[in-house]
Amino acid sequence: MSAGNMKRLAIIGSGDLGQQIAYHAGHDNHYTIAGFFDDFKKPGETAGAYTVLGGLPDVLEKYQEGMFDHLMIGIGYKHFEKRRECFDAFAGQIPFGRIIHSQSSVDPSCRIGEGAFVLPGCVLDQQVVIGENVLINVGSCIAHDSQIGRHTFLSPRVAIAGFTTVGECCNIGINTTIIDNIRVQDRVQTGGGTVVIRDLDQPGLYVGNPARFVR
Numbered sequence: 321m322s323a324g325n326m327k328r329l330a331i332i333g334s335g336d337l338g339q340q341i342a343y344h345a346g347h348d349n350h351y352t353i354a355g356f357f358d359d360f361k362k363p364g365e366t367a368g369a370y371t372v373l374g375g376l377p378d379v380l381e382k383y384q385e386g387m388f389d390h391l392m393i394g395i396g397y398k399h400f401e402k403r404r405e406c407f408d409a410f411a412g413q414i415p416f417g418r419i420i421h422s423q424s425s426v427d428p429s430c431r432i433g434e435g436a437f438v439l440p441g442c443v444l445d446q447q448v449v450i451g452e453n454v455l456i457n458v459g460s461c462i463a464h465d466s467q468i469g470r471h472t473f474l475s476p477r478v479a480i481a482g483f484t485t486v487g488e489c490c491n492i493g494i495n496t497t498i499i500d501n502i503r504v505q506d507r508v509q510t511g512g513g514t515v516v517i518r519d520l521d522q523p524g525l526y527v528g529n530p531a532r533f534v535r
């Protein structure tokens with residue numbers, strides 16, 4: 321697609337995650353980048369290669385003025401409540417982007433929610449279901465028939481076996497392994513390298529092999 325035909329993407333949050341989304345959305349030819357919305361920067365200020373269009377109160381108006389076509393949330397795992405709130409505030413009013421990087425392999429039978437972002441090097445096998453506003457970081461692998469709940473963040477190289485369900489607003493740490501037929505409760509966080517071999521029934525932080533509840 322030539323740049324002239326591409327839809328324009330605006331991103332809420334111009335920090336590290338917003339920059340990562342802008343980079344891949346642009347360089348992998350999904351969108352031209354309209355700019356960021358960020359309450360902590362001034363309109364017109366530069367953030368990386370792009371401009372701040374305004375703060376959160378300006379998003380709807382700028383969309384109605386035709387400044388962008390699709391929206392993504394660049395608020396990361398340190399602010400899950402805000403990540404969820406922002407998505408829910410604009411869902412149904414503004415179309416969200418859905419980006420699957422061209423260097424990922426996603427089976428056509430997968431269902432990927434609005435606002436979801438699959439980064440390079442991921443493999444999603446048959447019938448995987450990815451909820452709205454989920455981010456799947458580089459090199460993650462999700463086997464057949466597994467599901468990831470809304471707003472959840474998978475760090476790089478997470479490995480999830482078949483028939484497993486990860487809840488909403490989870491932060492799954494780098495290189496976490498989850499075996500098959502597991503259920504992970506909403507709002508679970510795992511440390512790097514955690515190995516999950518039993519259901520995680522309680523929200524909170526788990527680490528280690530096998531995973532143990534920390535707090």
Ligand SMILES: CC(=O)SCCNC(=O)CCNC(=O)[C@H](O)C(C)(C)COP(=O)(O)OP(=O)(O)OC[C@H]1O[C@@H](n2cnc3c(N)ncnc32)[C@H](O)[C@@H]1OP(=O)(O)O
Binds near residue numbers: 457493513
């Ligand atoms: C593109 C990107 O960069 S995406 C971001 C990717 N980043 C990650 O995945 C970060 C993963 N983070 C971690 O692993 C961190 O160590 C956390 C979040 C689990 C722990 O953070 P803290 O809140 O500082 O906890 P703290 O360091 O006090 O650890 C609590 C206990 O868990 C242990 N622990 C912490 N991390 C791990 C781990 N990854 N594996 C095993 N044990 C661990 C600690 O040794 C400590 O044990 P103790 O109570 O017996 O002494």
